[in-house]
Amino acid sequence: MAKDIQEQVLERLGSLIDDELGASFQELGLVGPVSSRLRRVSAQLYYVGGAPEIAERLQAEADAAVAELGSVSVELLPLDPSGQAQLRERLMTPMMLEARTTRTPVFSLPGSTARVIGVSSGKGGVGKSSVTANMAAELARRGRRVGILDADVYGFSIPKLLGLTSMPRVIDDLILPPKAFGVKVMSLGFFVEEDTPVIWRGPMLHKTIEQFLVDVLWGELDYLLVDMPPGTGDVALSLQQFLPRSEIFVVTTPQSAAVRVAQRSALAAKKLKLPVRGVIENMSAFVTPEGERYAIFGSGGGARLAGDLGVELLGEVPLTMALREGGDQGIPAVIGAASDLASESLRELVDRLESLGPVRRYRSDLKVQAK
Structure with missing residues (x-):
C-alpha cells in the first residue's frame, strides 16, 4: 500500500x-507534527539553535528533502528549554553521566578506548597547530572518529586552520563541538574575538580546560588530539591531571635553538609521567613549486632530538606553498592539496602514528600469582 504524503514527509x-550530533532527526525526536489542508502539507522541524547559517542550512536541506512531494512547507523552530533538557537526557550515555558527576573527562574513565594524543612543542612558531589540524583531517578522512581540543588558550589557531567561524551550539548545559572535515573541535577561539588577548591566571585556565573536556559532547572518539601550548606551564599541568593517559608527540623545526627548547618540553612531559612517543620535524626544508629544496632552518634537528629522547622520528614535513595557503584558507593541505609534498609527508606521519598503536600501561598493583 502506498504511503500517504504525510507519512512520506515524516x-x-x-x-x-544532524552532523554534529551524529544522528537523524527521527532518532533525536526533532520532527514535529505534520498536517494537511486543502492539498497543502505543513510540517515542523525542531533544531538546536546557533549561528544563523546553521538554521539556513537546515532549512535548505529540509526543503530539498520534500521538494518532489509537491506543496509542502517546512517550518524550522528552535528547540525550547524543555525540549533541550529532554534532548540532553537522550544524548547522555552512562559514561558521560559519570564524567559529569565526578567532573572527570570521559577519556580518562576505564571504559574509554580513545587515544589521547598531546601535540607539544617547547616554543611557538614551529607549526604545531598546522601539524595537528592536518593529522586530524587525515585521520578523519580514513574514517576515524576524531576530535581536537585546542588547549593553546593564549595562541588558539585551530578554528582558523579548519575554517570554523560559528559559535558552538548548546543543548541545555551541554556544548556541541563544531565539526569541519569530519573533525570535532573545541577551542577558546570560538568564544573570544580573534584579536582579543587572553590575560588569565592559572585557575581560570584550569577551569576552562575542565569545561572543554567534561561539558562538551565529544561522543565516542578513536582519537582526541590535544594542541598543547608552548612551554611547560599551567595548561600542561592541568592536562596531566585531567588526561593522565595522554601520549606526547613533540614538534620541532630542524634548527638547534628550536630543538633545545623542544627537548625541555619532552623532559617536562616525562617528569609528569606522560610517555613521549615520537618526534615530528616540521619545516624540514622549503620546497618551491618547481621542486627545489632549501634547508632554510638547517637539517637533522628532528633526528638528533629523537635520538636523545630514545623515540622514533615519525616524520619530516617540508614547508610548501600549498601547506601555507591551506592554513590561510582554512582547508588542510591533506584535503585541499592531496598531491603536495607536505601532504604526502603528513600522510606518512599518520601511517606511523597509527602503526605505533596506543601506549601500553601497566598497573603495579596487579600481579600474577604462581600456583
Whole structure:
C-alpha cells in the first residue's frame, strides 16, 4: 500500500542528519507534527539553535528533502528549554553521566578506548597547530572518529586552520563541538574575538580546560588530539591531571635553538609521567613549486632530538606553498592539496602514528600469582 504524503514527509524529514550530533532527526525526536489542508502539507522541524547559517542550512536541506512531494512547507523552530533538557537526557550515555558527576573527562574513565594524543612543542612558531589540524583531517578522512581540543588558550589557531567561524551550539548545559572535515573541535577561539588577548591566571585556565573536556559532547572518539601550548606551564599541568593517559608527540623545526627548547618540553612531559612517543620535524626544508629544496632552518634537528629522547622520528614535513595557503584558507593541505609534498609527508606521519598503536600501561598493583 502506498504511503500517504504525510507519512512520506515524516519519513524524509526524519532521515535528515544532524552532523554534529551524529544522528537523524527521527532518532533525536526533532520532527514535529505534520498536517494537511486543502492539498497543502505543513510540517515542523525542531533544531538546536546557533549561528544563523546553521538554521539556513537546515532549512535548505529540509526543503530539498520534500521538494518532489509537491506543496509542502517546512517550518524550522528552535528547540525550547524543555525540549533541550529532554534532548540532553537522550544524548547522555552512562559514561558521560559519570564524567559529569565526578567532573572527570570521559577519556580518562576505564571504559574509554580513545587515544589521547598531546601535540607539544617547547616554543611557538614551529607549526604545531598546522601539524595537528592536518593529522586530524587525515585521520578523519580514513574514517576515524576524531576530535581536537585546542588547549593553546593564549595562541588558539585551530578554528582558523579548519575554517570554523560559528559559535558552538548548546543543548541545555551541554556544548556541541563544531565539526569541519569530519573533525570535532573545541577551542577558546570560538568564544573570544580573534584579536582579543587572553590575560588569565592559572585557575581560570584550569577551569576552562575542565569545561572543554567534561561539558562538551565529544561522543565516542578513536582519537582526541590535544594542541598543547608552548612551554611547560599551567595548561600542561592541568592536562596531566585531567588526561593522565595522554601520549606526547613533540614538534620541532630542524634548527638547534628550536630543538633545545623542544627537548625541555619532552623532559617536562616525562617528569609528569606522560610517555613521549615520537618526534615530528616540521619545516624540514622549503620546497618551491618547481621542486627545489632549501634547508632554510638547517637539517637533522628532528633526528638528533629523537635520538636523545630514545623515540622514533615519525616524520619530516617540508614547508610548501600549498601547506601555507591551506592554513590561510582554512582547508588542510591533506584535503585541499592531496598531491603536495607536505601532504604526502603528513600522510606518512599518520601511517606511523597509527602503526605505533596506543601506549601500553601497566598497573603495579596487579600481579600474577604462581600456583
